[in-house]
Amino acid sequence: MEKRVTFKGLWLPLLLIAPQIVITAVFFFYPAGQAIWQSLFIPDPFGLSMQWVGLGNFEYLFSDRFYRASFVTTAIFSILVTLVSMGVALYLAVLADRLIKGSGAYRTLLIWPYAVAPAVAGVLWLFMFNTRVGVVTWYLGLLGYDWNHVLNEGEAMGLVVVASAWGRISYNFLFFLAGLQAIPKSVIEAAAIDGARFWTRFRTIVWPLLSPTTFFLLVVNIIYAFFETFGVIHTITSGGPQQATTILVYKVYADGFVGQDLGSSAAQSVVLLVIVSLLTVVQFKYIERRVHY
C-alpha cells in the first residue's frame, strides 16, 4: 500500500524541500548557468570585459583537432577502464562466490582499494611505474623492457587505465558478488543436472540473470571514467604525453585553468553537461526497469 502525506498549505512542503533545492541551486544550477553564459563570450586577457561571440566558442572547439582527438581519447579510456574494472571484478566475484571458507576475509580485503582516493591511487601507481625509481619499471628493465610512460603514449594510457580501474574493482566486485548470490543455488544445480558444465552455465544462466547488475555497473563505470578520474590523470600524466591521456574533463581544466581560455573551457563544460544529461537519461530509462528478463 502506498502511503502518501497530503499537505494542506504550501509553506511546509516548500520548507521541507528547501535544503535540497538550495544545495542544488548553489552547487549546480548557478555554476551550470554561469558556464552556459560564459560559453557564449570571449573574455579579454585581463578579465575586464567580455565580448559576445554567440556559438563561436563551440565552432572553434569542434574545428580543433586536439578537442576532437580528446573525444576519441575519452572513448578509448572509458571503454578500457570499464572493461578492465568490470572484467576483473566479475572474475574475482565468480571465484569468491564459489568460496566457502574465508570468504569474509577475502571480501573485506577486496573492498579496501575503494577507500583510496583517486589522487592517492594515482600517486601510488606513479611511484610503482616511475621511470627512474619505480619498482615495476625496474623489474621490467630486468626483463629487458624499457618502460617510459612519460614518452610513450600507449604506456601512458595503459597506466592511467590500470590506476583508474584498480580502485573501481572493489566497488564492481561487491555488486557482482551480491548479484551472483542472488541467483538461487537450485537454478544452478538444475542446470548442472541438465548437463551444462561451468562455462555453459555461466553463459546461459548466470550471465543473463546477472544482466541487471552488469548494466547498472556499465553506466556507473562509464560515468566514473568520464568524470571522476581527473585525480588519477592529473597525478600520473597531467594529460600527456602530447595530450595522449587528455580526456574531456581534463581538457576543461587544462584549457581553462592552465591555458586561461575561459570561453573555450566553458563551452567544453556545456558539452560535458549535455553528455551527462544523456547518460542520466539512459540510466533512468533502463536501470529503473530493474527486471530485464
Next chain:
Amino acid sequence: MATVALQSLRKSFGKTDVIHGIDIDIADGEFIVIVGPSGCGKSTLLRMVAGLETVSSGEVQIGGRRVNDVEPMDRDIAMVFQNYALYPHMSVFDNMAYGLKIAKVPKPEIAERVETAAKLLQLEPYLQRKPRELSGGQRQRVAMGRAIVRKPAVFLFDEPLSNLDAKLRVQMRLEIKALQRELGVTALYVTHDQVEAMTLADRMIVMNGGVADQIGAPLDVYANPATEFVAGFIGSPPTNFLDAALVGEQGGRIGIRPEHIRLDAAGRLTATVGYAEALGAETLVHLRTEDGTQITVRQDATLPIPGEGESRGLVWESASAMRFDAEGRRVAAG
C-alpha cells in the same frame, strides 16, 4: 529406466554425521518415498543420489553402475526442486528444451519431445510464457516437464509440492503418480508429509536422525511400524503412546492407533474427555488419562460424541497394541 542401489551410504559435514549408513535396493520403475521430519537427512540423501552432494562413504549405484564420482549430468537422472528452479529468463519451451539443446539433440526432435511433454502436462498454451507469468501449479508442471523431456532413468523429487496450496497439492500428487506409472520410470521422492508418502510410495523409507528406521510398503509400515518413531510419524492423527506400566505390563511403552480404541462405560483404562473434533465422516475425541497422557480416539460419526469432562473407559484389542522397548524398538507381542 534403471535400478538404484544404496550401499552403507554415509554423509558427514565436517565432524557432523548426517546420514548414518543407508542400504536399499530399488527395483526398476519403483516409486520410493523418503519421508521424515525436517533435519532427518532425507534431502541430503536425495542430493547424494543426484550427485549434488559428495558421498562420504558407501556407494550409490544407478543401473548397476557405481556413480559416486560421476557428475550429476552423467548420472542419467532428472530432478524436480522444491522451489521449481526454473530458468527465469527463458520461456517455458526453452526451460524444457535447455537440457536437450546442451545434449545437441536435433531441433525437430527437441520440438517434438517438448510438445509431447507439454501435452502430457497440459502446458501447451503456455509454452511461450516466462515462468513469472505462471501460477504455482503450472510452474511445478514445467519443472516436471523439464525432467520428462530428458527421458532420464531416474526421477528425483525434492519436496516438489511443499510450495503449493492444499487443494493443488492433492491434485498434483495424483498427477505425479499417474505420470510415473505411465512413464514407468524409477522415482525417488522426498517429503515430510506422511500423507504424500502413504499415497505415492510403492515402498517408503522412514528416516529419523540420519537413519532409515524402516523401509517397506506404506500399508506394512502403517500396520507394523518397526520403531516408536515410525509409529508416531506415520498416521494422522498420530499413534497414542502410553507407559506399559499404566495397563499393568512390564517395561517400555505401548502404542495404539486412534482407530483401534473404542470408548465404553468401562475399559482397560479410564480417561476424561477433553474436546471432540467432528470432521463429518469421523470424530476425533481427545482424552486425558489420570497420569496426564493424551489419548486421541477416532470414531465413526454415527457414534455418540461424549461431552466434555465426562469419564470414559478405553477399550482395545490386545492384538492392536504395539509394544516398544526403552530404545523405541518394536518388541514382538506376547
